[in-house]
Amino acid sequence: MRRYAELWRLPSAPLLIVAGIVGRLPAGIAPLAILLFLADRTGSYGVGGIAVGVYGLATAAVAPLLGRFADRRGFTAVLIGTGVGYPLAVAVLVVTALSDAPVLALYLAAGLAGTVVPLLNSTLRAIWTDLSGSDSTRQTAFALDAIALELVWMIGPVLVATFVAFTSATWGPVIALTGAGVAALIGSLAVAASRPSRRWRPRPTEPGTVRRTPLRARGMVPALVVAFALLFGTGAIEAAVAGFADAHGTPALSGVLLAVWSVGSAIGGLWFGAQRFAVPIVRQYRWTLAACAVGFAPLAFLGNAWLIGLVLFLGGTAFAPAITVQNSLVAELAPRGSLTESFTWLSTITYAAVASGTAIGGLLVDRPGGVTAALLLAALAAAIAWAVAAMPALYPRKVTT
Template sequence: MRRYVELWRLPSAPLLIVAGIVGRLPGGIAPLALLLFLADRTGSYGVGGVAVGVYGLTTAAVAPLLGRLADRRGFTAVLVGTGLGYPLAVGILVFTALAEVPVVLMFLAAALAGALVPLLSSSLRAIWTDLTASADSDGSASGDSTRQTAFALDAIALEVVWMTGPVLVAAAVATTSATWGPVIALAGAGVAALVGSLAVAASRPSRRWRPRPVSSGTVRRNPLRARGMAPALVAAFALLFGTGAIEAAIAGFADGQGRPALSGVLLSVWSVGSAIGGLWFGAQRFAVPIVRQYRWTLAACALGFAPLAFLGNAWLIGVVLFLGGTAFAPAITVQNSLVAELAPRGTLTESFTWLTTVTYSAVAAGTAVGGVLVDRPGGVTAALLLAAVTAVAAWAIVAWPGTGLQANKLSEVSS
């Protein structure tokens, strides 16, 4: 636990950790609450599903633009603006549905809310990168190992959000009604985003952060053109696509067993395994290059996904999900570290927002394709096999020579 103690002692670290969890709760609350709310108001899960898709895709599209603005103007203005704007947009979305306006206006309101999702994940990762670099420069800690711990804790925080959010929605629905439960949950998401964003924006590291200077005469580079960045993002897409397919497959499996609630239990078991793996990984210091760590964790994810397609017992699936999940948070941790190393100077936040875009898009696409497969005979097995194949593809992309992800080239890339 010494690594976590070192991290906790960094300036404003406790505030950043707690505010990061609170502010990102909408990620676990809003999709399910929005789906249930619009399905109740319109009588169509299809309308709710499209609205959730519009919400997520808009977030993915706008995030890099907000990241570029943060890189040039600082985090504070972007976090305050989105922190204040998101709850207002959620209020507009709720009002449009309650007023029974045309469906297209509901979709536009969902797009507005998605566009104003606070830029917390990318901002926090950029702040952690700078904080741990400062720890390295003043000799108080090893920057690389502390950054790995910070990114591991960030991955665990997201697991907490994904585990807690649906439970809060279910509790709100269970204690009120199918209409007002989701409304309460969406209101809570807006408040959480406001509180978390303003807390991070008010923190000393956020207020003191300044854009990295670019050499005179140097044009600020597009991070997607940096050597190795595109293959790294494609590998991330492949891995996260597989997680979306698994979520759809587990839901289909549970429904086929006549126990729909079982899907939540199994996915929570997966998240618990991931959190435990992330805690262990963040406490370690590895001497091997970051790219090699990425290959190992991706290979471990592929091995964890592979047996699922051949298991028909809920207990066995739970055990394999738990064991395989222990590799997932470490893979996400290394993925963040790799993007930080590949990002050209002055584009760190924008680079992380591209990773956010990939995450939203990949999980949505994987869930959609997995859902289509699950509706067909043998679809659960097919969706689980697809997840294993995409995890292997992620590993192959990183391992393939000539992708710009050779360990000895990274110092050149990030300079």
């Protein structure tokens, strides 16, 4: 644990860690809460899944623009603007659904909320990149960031499940979404007020060079394709688990199973972040993705909640390490002066992939045998992620040797 102790002593590290967890709680709460809330209001998981997809795709569309702005002007304005805007947009979504508005209005309200999701993932990763003084410290920082996200994905579904269990399928998600809005506001303002955020300055480009878009950097597009495939699979699993729990008459079970998955991932990430590997980043990525694919594969053939929970826990131990290496790879590939935008593209892919996986998974779950089909889709997506990562010729030499 020495590496984590060293990281904790970095300037404002405790504040960034805690505020990062609080501010990103919407990532763990909103997808499941929106899915369950709108499925209850409309009677269709397909409508709920599409709304989650619209929410995520709206985030994906706007985030790169916010990241580019942050790379040029700093984080403060972006964090304050999205931190204040998110709870207001969530309130619009809740009121729209409770008023039995048309489905199109629900999609528009979900999209509005998605456009103002706080830009905390990219901000924190850019800050950690600057604060960490070596590759090993950066790996530990990214591992801790991945663990923080796993805590978010663990706490969020449990909160949703708890509110549903103790209230109803309508008011439980409403309470959860309200809490997500408050958490986003608090976390965003706290990070914006931190010393590393206020003092962060963009990295200047080399004299005589033009600032490059991250998508033109060699290896960046393949890395983002891999990320999309892996995270698409997680979205499909979320929808499948929700459908499985509902089919067994216990909607709250979905939150418990997803939390078990996150616990396994957090344990794997904690171990991985304490290690130091003399292996190229792309090879590490390939190994962790292979482990994720192996973990996804059996889920479609299990019909028992205990077995699904066990496999999710064991398979989850590879997920945070894969996300850790993914962040390190993007940091290595990012053009100078475009670090935040590079991480924002990764966040964009994350939101778009999870949203797409949840939307398609939700449509499948509405049909006979849909839970099995959604889980098979997740396993296929993970296998595609591994296959792309297994082609080192797509990446520059500095990340393959």
